[in-house]
Amino acid sequence: MAQTVYLLAPPTPLRSVSKLPASSPSPSIAGIRPRSLLPHSSPRLRHRLRFHACRASAAPPPSPDLGLLVSDNGSGNVAAAAAAAIDVDAVTEAELKENGFRSTRRTKLVCTIGPATCGAEQLEALAVGGMNVARVNMCHGTHEWHRQVIRQVRRLNEEKGFAVAVMMDTEGSEIHMGDLGGAASAKAEDGEIWTFSVRSFNSPLPERTIHVNYDGFAEDVKVGDELLVDGGMVRFEVIEKIGPDVKCRCTDPGLLLPRANLTFWRDGSLVRERNAMLPTISSKDWLDIDFGIAEGVDFIAVSFVKSAEVINHLKSYIAARCRDREIAVVAKIESIDSLKNLEEIIRASDGAMVARGDLGAQIPLEQVPSAQQKIVKLCRQLNKPVIVASQLLDSMIEYPTPTRAEVADVSEAVRQRADALMLSGESAMGQYPEKALIVLRSVSLRIERWWREEKRHEGMELPDITSSFSDKISEEICNSAAKMANILGVDAVFVYTKTGHMASLLSRCRPDCPIFAFTSSTSVRRRLNLQWGLIPFRLSFSDDMESNLNRTFSLLKARGMIQSGDLVIALSDMLQSIQVMHVP
């Protein structure tokens, strides 16, 4: 296993990438020697790193192998296709000129797809607008509906050069309302009496009647309990139980949406004994998971995770059925149990979601911000991508501009350096999905730039996360490369990575510059699209690093993404030639 650090430096243009002898430090970066670049390396490692001083060639690029390189810019508006094989659209050109890759967006954007956005044109508008991941929520819609959406996203990727990943979100064993007999919503007014019942009804439902999906509902609730719909968007008080029917008085009026989640509280605490007995992954979820595997989704988000065990079980299940590619498992942190077992759950998962909607129905609302901060921090320490979700721009479901408080909430998530922000109802069924995406994009760009200008490198302790010696080498190289990138003010870090692991380790360090991640796998490329600061490309590699570098420089220069004289650090996790090694 070899790792190489390349330093590519100006000032005088060379005609080709040149390589110095292994023992020579880079002349352009005086005084920086391998040892000083790996300050934390154990002397026992005695690795010999080879540093290569190179410059992006000033010579006209050779005819690029256009079919091999496909990118999308992290700024999101890049329907990036191979430079000439597929024309780069006008939006892409404009966005590149406007921001340039140095200021490209680092925070990734997830959009929930629903009736407002499931058409081909609407999906394309979201991709052009910066959607990195499309989320489908299995609480809603049929398999046929989800299949159409997933295939449409794949088509967009293939035909227009996007790398939008697909995340399937399981329903989980939550207690929720039924379908409202086909109605899009129903309004509950203050003081009205509604019936919540486990009985099945034909459409249309009797007036002010709600079906509940959980058979034990009427037995579990008590007169006087508070019933929260959708985490408290509407509230009722239980006033009477008649067999399977529970009569409730509306105390906080609002809009009831189909299949909204239900929780009940007694004496100021969540009643959760019954919930605790329900399986995290229900039999319906297993059918949905099989569907997701068959449709080739990139992520499966698991609702109401209680422990690491269920994540491990699901990962083994996926591994047994999916030998040729990986599906990342994202743990949704949305329950008291998931907070209790947070670290073991995050360690077991490939990522996490701060699912503030349901979390806010399980813990007091005022505890949600600190829980968010804790989850985001832990995820970064453990190198797991983290999504901040729910109600970021809730008012934009109905209005074309966000509230100031919503903008502040988005800014805080960006400032915490979460990997991704998620739109839920705003994109699934809101009136302004594209505008909501623009708000996320512009707030992210602005806060990220402010952060860089203020030079606010947080000194977050990044603990060792690797167990194997080989991974430890990668980790040290990435930590050092990110530090060096900030000190030297380089324009970009290039990482050539088979599995994406090294790109992800770099992302964890949140360097000031963007990270161009090259991988030969389209599915790894899509997965990397969830991670902070990564601009993932697909590139067929050779084992010859110089040839890879030359080719990437030519291709990126041809597209105006880098220029001669740009300062770049390049890392690789897959050279077979030994360039980091134990000194004999």
Ligand SMILES: Nc1ncnc2c1ncn2[C@@H]1O[C@H](COP(=O)(O)OP(=O)(O)OP(=O)(O)O)[C@@H](O)[C@H]1O
């Ligand atoms: N596939 C779909 N079909 C119909 N409506 C949908 C679909 N996906 C989402 N929606 C609508 O958008 C709203 C917000 O979506 P979201 O995925 O956040 O769901 P949710 O019901 O709030 O549940 P969760 O807690 O799982 O996020 C939903 O309540 C629903 O009204």
Ligand SMILES: CC(=O)C(=O)O
């Ligand atoms: C996204 C989600 O499931 C929640 O916020 O509850």
